[in-house]
Amino acid sequence: MSSTTLRSVLHFARYLPLWSALTVFRWRAFDVRSRSLGTTFGLILRWFPPARRRFDREAKRIFPNLKSLQRARLGQEMGRQMGRTLFEIYHDDEFQTQHHKFKVSGPGLKAIADANAVGRGAIVVSGHFGQWEAIRAVLKMNGLESGAVYRPNKNSHYERRVLAGIEAGGKPILATGQVGTRALVRHLRNGGIISILLDEKYAEGVRLPFLGADALTSLSAAQLALKYDLPMIPAYGIRLDDGNTFSVVFEAPIPFTDSATMTRAFNDSLSERILKNPEQWYWLLRRWDDGAKP
Template sequence: MFSATLKSVLHHARYLPLWSALTVMRWRAFDMRSRGLGTTLGLVMRWFPPARARFAREAKRVFPDMPRKQRVALGQNMGRQMGRTLFEIYHDAEFQTHHHKFQVSGPGLAALKQAQAAGKGAIILSGHFGQWEAIRAVIKMNGMESGAVYRPNKNRHYERRLKAGIQAGGNPILATGRVGTKGLVRHLRGGGIVSILLDEKYSEGVQIPFLGHDALTSLSAAQLALKYDLPLIPAFGTRIGNGNTFRVEFEAPIPHSDSLTMTRSFNDILSARIMADPEQWYWMLRRWDGVAQG
């Protein structure tokens, strides 16, 4: 009983700062609220020591020669980007109506439409880069709908808000794990589309280079694409300009070969985008945990 009460108190305490920030800004225009939460998380990344240290550990791995001042600025800019992204996900139903914000390009969208016209499913691969929900917004704009695979949050308040936002972007929403995997297979076999963020650590995965260092990576998306003959389409929603607009690019499907080669290809694609625009990637994923670094 005491343990459950303590857990509930901790969940409330950890959610309170975000709830407060969202409440204070609730009467402002959408883009002003987005910028406001971005500014707040940027300040957290600059002045909250645990967050700054966690970011520095990951950034130093990839940019060992980056000066401290530049690294601190990168962390703060990342915080601004992710604050805006979090706000837009929390308010995904409204975000998806802002069609004027999306600049769409790339051959992958035509490949997606072709697969749907043939009654086939498709797998969209992305990462915690820019605004990944912009991808599903564009899919909806084109008369289709993409489900999503997500990792449930342990904090029940964050989980409630995040899940509601993700569901507004398209269904079904499938949690990681055995039950979610079964639902994913049914959805794909039935001709559905699913979007997967493939840049989280997967403990049962294989070591594949990511940003120059081995990272535990799941092969399941490529395995499903091969098993059911589905296109595996990398897509990215990059925040551009003043941060209110997005360049949504659907790259050509990754050629079918074997699951390791295909997954490595995606890791290389995402790594290149991060190196070109590092503040748009969420560096707090502990991406290389569980792998001995040489």
């Protein structure tokens, strides 16, 4: 067996439990299947030691006074939320059609539409919070298709299926890296809309406060906004209490200043959302390194 074949087999073996969880009970209603996967992920975050330790490390950094039981419950609820989010992304072609689930507010949507009307691009910034694909679903239902930037996964089986889901939300889908960056610039200069999740650690970034602790942060979104005179708009798909509907908020465009100030404004915006609903943020990103203490 060649090394390539062996690697593919190993990747499939790792992907199989997730694939099974995502596809089981296909005959059941969408929301029932979503809730079932959420329950499964919640139990994993509560009782699977590696996941629990990883969550605890990050949560303790921001909530040092949270008691162990409270932290365990927060981790379980985060797992439940993220399980549902992953299911919806995996089945994004179906999720995108459920317009009745989206309650839209905020001035940013009009700002995007106004820019689009004159052939100007726009940059939508969000994070791994709530259901970020709800943002692109709302844009699409308003005739404003948005591409997205994503980080490819090393597991080819997972990568293929999740990429297909993301593409259902709008194109182009651009991988991180030099080739993707060039395509991103072309798309924006041609009047396109792009959505970027800006809450991952970026090794070449600058340290900016995020949830009260310095974190290495990319300035690229703000740099592009300034260079090409594009609105940079924070947006969030906040899951409501019933678990099935979303408050999709498009905030006002971030004022043009400099790239660090604009990016810090986004960090502050996302931090405020997370502190209101900490269970809706994906705490397993390793957002902070050892040198970024609260």
